[in-house]
Amino acid sequence: MTADEIRQSVIEILGDIAPDEDLSNLQEDVPFREQLPLDSMDFLDIVMELRKRYRIQIPEENYNELASMTSTVRYLEPRMKDIAKK
């Protein structure tokens, strides 16, 4: 998957987790939790959905890499380069 495809997938996941929120103005460099009402369980949803959809395993020590869109895409890009977009 390309960086754009990964970004789109993360948007889709966030859309499922926070269905009441408008994600069109999401700021790339600002942590998700500063822009959206996400708690720790929601955050675990992101990890779980990536695992379910793409079989990506994210170790707990790397959870901080998923703070913002920029850091998430940067972290996932090398790990998802061989995965096809769903």
Place this chain on the structure above:
Amino acid sequence: MVVERPDHQRIVITGVGLTAPNGNSLSEFRQGLLSGRSGVVPYETRYFGATVAGVCNFDEVKHQTRKELRRGTRAGSVGIFCAHEAVADAGLDWENIDRSAVGIYVGVTEHGNVETENEIYQLKGYDYDIQYWSHYHNPRTVANNPAGEISLNMGITGPHYTLGAACAAGNAGIIQGVQMLRLGDCDLALAGGVSESIHTFGIFASFHSQGALARHDDPTKASRPFDADRNGIVVAEGGCMYVLERLVDARARGARIYGEVLGYAMNSDAADFVLPHPGRQAECIRLALRRAGLNAEDVDIVSTHATGTTSGDAQEAEALRRVWGGNGRPLLNNTKSFIGHAMGAAGALELAGNLPAFEDHVCHPTINLDRLDPQCKLPGLVANEPREMAKAEVILNNSFGMLGINSVVIVGKL
């Protein structure tokens, strides 16, 4: 002679919020009960296949965000809807209520089966690799979940918990609310019961294995308590939450009062895993009457528990005969004939459907009573058509459950 209590020990109903398979407010529900409208429909559930059930159709996002809905349970959602509707119905100045003094007491027949079944089903899709097990499993399945979701949604910081009381749970929730108000543990109680049971295949399959699941070509005729052709229970979902207050508080704010909880009782059969015990049921009814300071003949309406099983209905009829004998008083009816068995919500819903009788002096019927089972013959049983009453001042509400748990609530017109 009703037991005299000081006003701060007298507990009254000032709000009702409900969702039933045939109505999403007390007025809709009552209208359904008076017009003979069933809420039982064809239903299909995982593994079990085609059956019938009482299905609710309330506006889930009226009081919940889509995010809350996604995260929470159906029982929580039912409870939140009913609690909000009850508070609105009570005319409370909710924004200025001290929410640390509000208690939430929710009766449940069971909780966690729906969520566990769903999660195991999903896990099967991942070849039972538990890395894919939901982190929501625990907060969804803890026994306090439906009450806790109400607390979270409404910002209520007083006590919240559920009462696991099989199908006596709706009454148990009300009784707990009354007791906690009398103890001074809360100043306002949101009390009643909820059920999400139609979303677990296990309840259908288990009743089926027990030979106690209703079937009929016409779903609206499947739930037929006291009828000779009854063949089991129709499982239903639903909820009913009451606002309970001390009489002194209700009067101080000029609240409309539906009725006063005059008496209650709970006891145990200590006899059989599933079969009811008429002797213990009769004792429970008598205990509630004694606590209310009432004689059996003071009761105007008995809202029966009968679920449509062969033995259960006959056993309750026997219990009622032991209390009232051949006496033509009171009138008797049954709500499950319309909506099926709403499990943890049943007792609370069935009381609610009868409360308007204090105003309109009409006893709603039990429907689908085409051929009365001689074993269930009871004077006063109101079959198929509503009946006008000269006096409607005391309602006695039966709710019984598995493992031999009995509950009775008596409500009087104020």
